[in-house]
Amino acid sequence: MRHVLSVLVNDQPRVLARVTTLLGPRNFNIESISVGESEVEGLSRMVIVTHGDEWAMEQVQKQLYKLVDVIKVNDLSDHPAVERELLLIKVGAGPTTRMEISGVVEPFRASVVDVGPNSMMVQATGERAKLDVLIELLRPYGIKEIARTGVTALSRSMAHASV
Amino acid sequence: MGQTATVLGGHTKSAESPETMYTGSEILLRCLIEEQVEILFGYPGGSVLPIYDSLYQGELRHMLARHEQGAIHAADGYARATGNPGVVIATSGPGATNLVTGIATAKMDSIPMVCITGNVPQQLMGTDAFQEADIMGITMPIVKHSYLVTDVRDLPRIVKEAFHIASTGRPGPVLIDIPKDVANAKDKFHYPEAVSIRGYQPTSNPHPLQLARLRKEIAEAKKPVILAGGGVVISGAEKELMEFAEQAQIPVITTLMGLGGFPGKHPLWLGMPGMHGTYAANHALLETDLLIGIGARFDDRVTMGRPDIFATKAKIVHIDIDPAEIGKNVDTFIPIVGDVKKVLQGAVNDDLLRSDCADWIDKVQGWYKSYPLQYQDSEEILKPQWVIRHLYETTGGDAIVTTDVGQHQMWVAQYFQFAQPRSLITSGGLGTMGFGFPAALGAQLGKQERTVISVIGDGGFQMTNQELAIASSANIPVKVVIINNQNLGMVRQWQEVFYKKRYCDVDLSGSPDFVKLTEAYGVKAWRATTKEEAIHAWAEALAHPGPAIVDFWVAPEENVFPMVAPGKGLDEMIMGDEEE
Numbered sequence: 001m002r003h004v005l006s007v008l009v010n011d012q013p014r015v016l017a018r019v020t021t022l023l024g025p026r027n028f029n030i031e032s033i034s035v036g037e038s039e040v041e042g043l044s045r046m047v048i049v050t051h052g053d054e055w056a057m058e059q060v061q062k063q064l065y066k067l068v069d070v071i072k073v074n075d076l077s078d079h080p081a082v083e084r085e086l087l088l089i090k091v092g093a094g095p096t097t098r099m100e101i102s103g104v105v106e107p108f109r110a111s112v113v114d115v116g117p118n119s120m121m122v123q124a125t126g127e128r129a130k131l132d133v134l135i136e137l138l139r140p141y142g143i144k145e146i147a148r149t150g151v152t153a154l155s156r157s158m159a160h161a162s163v
Numbered sequence: 164m165g166q167t168a169t170v171l172g173g174h175t176k177s178a179e180s181p182e183t184m185y186t187g188s189e190i191l192l193r194c195l196i197e198e199q200v201e202i203l204f205g206y207p208g209g210s211v212l213p214i215y216d217s218l219y220q221g222e223l224r225h226m227l228a229r230h231e232q233g234a235i236h237a238a239d240g241y242a243r244a245t246g247n248p249g250v251v252i253a254t255s256g257p258g259a260t261n262l263v264t265g266i267a268t269a270k271m272d273s274i275p276m277v278c279i280t281g282n283v284p285q286q287l288m289g290t291d292a293f294q295e296a297d298i299m300g301i302t303m304p305i306v307k308h309s310y311l312v313t314d315v316r317d318l319p320r321i322v323k324e325a326f327h328i329a330s331t332g333r334p335g336p337v338l339i340d341i342p343k344d345v346a347n348a349k350d351k352f353h354y355p356e357a358v359s360i361r362g363y364q365p366t367s368n369p370h371p372l373q374l375a376r377l378r379k380e381i382a383e384a385k386k387p388v389i390l391a392g393g394g395v396v397i398s399g400a401e402k403e404l405m406e407f408a409e410q411a412q413i414p415v416i417t418t419l420m421g422l423g424g425f426p427g428k429h430p431l432w433l434g435m436p437g438m439h440g441t442y443a444a445n446h447a448l449l450e451t452d453l454l455i456g457i458g459a460r461f462d463d464r465v466t467m468g469r470p471d472i473f474a475t476k477a478k479i480v481h482i483d484i485d486p487a488e489i490g491k492n493v494d495t496f497i498p499i500v501g502d503v504k505k506v507l508q509g510a511v512n513d514d515l516l517r518s519d520c521a522d523w524i525d526k527v528q529g530w531y532k533s534y535p536l537q538y539q540d541s542e543e544i545l546k547p548q549w550v551i552r553h554l555y556e557t558t559g560g561d562a563i564v565t566t567d568v569g570q571h572q573m574w575v576a577q578y579f580q581f582a583q584p585r586s587l588i589t590s591g592g593l594g595t596m597g598f599g600f601p602a603a604l605g606a607q608l609g610k611q612e613r614t615v616i617s618v619i620g621d622g623g624f625q626m627t628n629q630e631l632a633i634a635s636s637a638n639i640p641v642k643v644v645i646i647n648n649q650n651l652g653m654v655r656q657w658q659e660v661f662y663k664k665r666y667c668d669v670d671l672s673g674s675p676d677f678v679k680l681t682e683a684y685g686v687k688a689w690r691a692t693t694k695e696e697a698i699h700a701w702a703e704a705l706a707h708p709g710p711a712i713v714d715f716w717v718a719p720e721e722n723v724f725p726m727v728a729p730g731k732g733l734d735e736m737i738m739g740d741e742e743e
Binding site: 010014059 | 486
């Protein structure tokens with residue numbers, strides 16, 4: 001089963017290496033990992049998307065807690081959570097196709113952030129599956145480059161349960 | 164701190180003020196003194212020159228090993244014998260990488276260690292500088308924690324934290340990597356009194372609810388058994404374990420790391436379980452309805468890697484200070500996270516717990532008597548089991564015995580009935596050859612009043628025998644017992660049993676004459692090939708005031724029995740050679 005782990009860590013050099021070193025030998029395939037500052041100064045939030053059964057996830061959480069630099073581990077899959085990813089994609093686009101591409105990305109609430117003579121860059125955010133669909137729709141135009149941030153996520157507050 | 168002020172760095176007492184400036188290396192040594200470190204093991208080199216220059220004043224005793232692996236195993240042996248963190252120093256690059264096996268050894272057996280490495284100056288780090296290695300990265304999976312000191316002002320806090328992390332909770336090795344420029348930089352010295360680490364708060368007090376559940380299960384159990392591991396020894400809970408077992412009348416099995424945590428002569432003791440365990444211990448595990456694991460991690464040498472057929476009739480209670488151990492290898496009915504000593508104190512605390520299982524105790528004690536460990540003795544050739552038994556009898560079982568890994572290790576575990584904890588010092592988890600001899604030197608330096616015996620194979624001895632130099636120069640009276648079968652015995656045994664006797668690269672011919680080798684270091688040595696020679700040589704070695712070695716030539720084809728093949732059930736014990 002897919003799990004999204006939110007891990008609060010000390011903002012220290014090598015902390016990412018410590019976490020991935022711990023996951024590697026235990027055969028955890030990391031689908032994505034993203035790190036950034038958290039609401040607390042000196043702490044970063046790491047969002048790890050991985051797969052595993054209940055036993056494996058309990059183990060990985062306990063092992064993560066053994067790292068001195070890990071402060072808190074939450075499995076966001078246990079509760080409603082908002083997951084988002086940012087996608088930048090550069091597609092082939094000449095004067096004839098620009099408008100068409102703009103039309104394709106519009107329902108995704110994506111935006112065109114750069115235009116060149118033969119290409120344009122689209123920025124989109126959302127859940128992973130939505131971005132996958134957008135990529136497929138843009139594929140016929142010729143994909144030149146893709147960059148994705150990986151998933152970041154926060155648990156929903158119960159009082160405001162929808163976006 | 165005051166009494167050291169006149170010596171370190173040559174400062175006079177009048178210069179000792181909060182404003183006095185010290186180099187990083189002087190600060191490091193002051194921190195070690197604050198931590199009551201008595202002895203360092205190490206090896207100098209370019210990046211630790213400032214540290215060795217500060218050691219010049221002689222305030223701290225330093226043992227110069229002949230290889231960094233020897234130094235770290237010696238520090239480890241010191242830690243295991245005393246319970247205090249072992250401290251080792253190595254230089255950058257090859258010095259640091261030579262520590263790796265020792266760090267992994269300490270990690271697997273939860274040994275408190277502080278490993279100090281020098282590194283190249285920070286401006287050279289990452290440039291593939293001379294003798295540069297990323298030791299933080301290399302050791303990341305095998306340390307409890309590690310630090311790179313980038314600012315001399317952080318050094319006292321880091322050393323304080325390192326000792327705290329190494330020795331609390333589930334102990335383990337902590338690495339401190341100190342670039343040369345930090346060792347040379349200057350600062351005032353102030354050692355922090357308290358330590359506060361946000362992400363590190365080990366649980367030591369057990370949950371009362373789980374203790375209550377344990378008491379209830381004990382009262383209802385018909386066939387309870389205790390599996391006591393290294394956690395009992397680390398926690399210093401031998402008294403509490405005895406009280407618990409006697410009060411509740413529950414038989415006790417001790418793992419390899421737990422040997423000595425419960426007296427080997429106690430009527431409730433059933434021996435060691437697992438691959439080379441006793442019939443009584445393994446059959447108790449097969450039959451038990453309540454298995455109480457205490458500071459044991461149910462590793463694959465106990466469960467044979469088959470949790471699905473391990474103790475299937477039992478509810479498993481697991482007491483451990485490391486929550487990650489609980490549920491890792493076996494399903495747990497009652498998890499109790501806490502320090503073993505505190506858990507057992509809590510368990511025996513109020514209402515008397517007592518199981519009502521006289522029949523069960525009769526049964527397991529019957530097994531212990533009916534199926535004792537045995538071997539075919541010989542008058543023609545020395546049997547290794549006889550040698551271990553002889554060591555046991557001549558020392559009254561009171562010695563500290565160190566081992567490597569392999570046949571000799573198992574024979575020590577089987578035939579030396581340890582009476583007290585911190586007496587068997589063995590590489591249990593990692594199974595490191597070359598560990599035992601340097602570990603014995605460290606153990607002896609930590610416990611000068613005890614007889615320390617390094618039982619070792621002729622293979623393992625050749626991995627670190629260069630440390631005879633320390634034994635000789637510091638006159639450390641360790642007694643080395645070489646169980647010399649001219650083979651890599653345990654590998655040979657596996658090739659015999661599992662690979663149709665296709666013996667490949669286990670013949671150690673070409674090994675030196677160990678008596679001559681030892682004498683070349685100025686250490687006394689004897690050889691024994693018969694019982695008569697063995698009795699005589701061992702008596703002389705034991706009586707000799709300095710280090711001594713006896714090279715026992717034993718039956719080369721002797722195997723360790725009983726034996727359970729990996730992946731088999733504990734009921735599939737091979738009790739002995741068919742030929743015999």
